[in-house]
Amino acid sequence: MSLIGILIIIVGFTLKLDTIAVVVSAGIITGLVSGMGITEILNTLGTAFINNRTTCLFMLTLPVIGLCERYGLKAKAIMLIQKAKGLSTGLLLSGYTLIRETTIAMGVTLGGHPQFVRPLIYPMAEGASIAKYGELDEKDVDTIKGFSAAADNFGNFFGQNVFMANAGVLLIVSTLETLGIKADALKISQASIPIAVIAFVLFVLQNYILDKKLKRKYSSRKTN
Structure with missing residues (x-):
């Protein structure tokens, strides 16, 4: 019970x-x-x-991000990315995932969905496709939103255990030790490196497929 x-x-x-x-x-x-x-x-x-009150500090970022968006942060992000003609949605998201995974592996937290994805990464990802193909269908906009959120999730989730002092690694060590199993935080973090690399490669592949789908769909529209 x-x-x-x-x-x-x-x-x-x-x-x-x-x-x-x-x-x-x-x-x-x-x-x-x-x-x-x-x-x-x-x-x-x-x-x-x-x-655990420090976990609520992220709430302070929400009004700050709201004020930044009100004064043109999202619009400026779209304008900036539209100037980069060769940059695609998939390439941008792959680059962000690499940065997110690398920084979290070094113990540096960029922020996440409220601080980066919502006000910057998603508008830039959408802007990259708009610059190439013009107006997007609502379904494709939702897809880009999902991929933008996934970019942060992949980088954060699979990269955090590479840092041996991360809370996840320490939790694994303490849990194993309570079960009578001796664990080494360094070895756990080393074992997490190939997982992080594989996850990054798979997400890059997903982004590549996304770019191809968008190109095939909207290029055929222009031809017609």
Whole structure:
């Protein structure tokens, strides 16, 4: 019964209920079935929030990005990328993934979706295709949005464990040690390097296919 919180989260997310309400409810109910009192549950939740409050700092970037967009950040990004005639959407996204993966592998975090993808990378990726083919279909715009988000996800997810002091590597080490298995953070990070390289190559291939599809679709339109 102490794992009922997991079931609540699964059901809540499946029904698309309010995320915060689902998570808090799961925590409270899990505490109650585990024999904790309301005061103890609230104290535990409050302590966890205080200890991890730095994870909420990204919220400060949202109004800043909003102000930048209001004063032309997105428009300037599109204008800049349209001047680079030989740059395609796939090439731009591949370049960003390489930068994202390299920096996170060195322990440097650029920001992510709110700070880079939404205000810069996606508008530039879309602008690169508009510069080549003109107005895009709504479906293709959505596809470029998805690929822009994936560029950040690929770079961040597969590159972070290359840095041996990353939280993911330390979690792996601590988990294995609690199971009585001696683990070396350096060896784990070294084993992550080929995975990061393979992931990058596969994403570059996806971007290449995307460029080919866009070129074939819109070049045929111009011919007709």
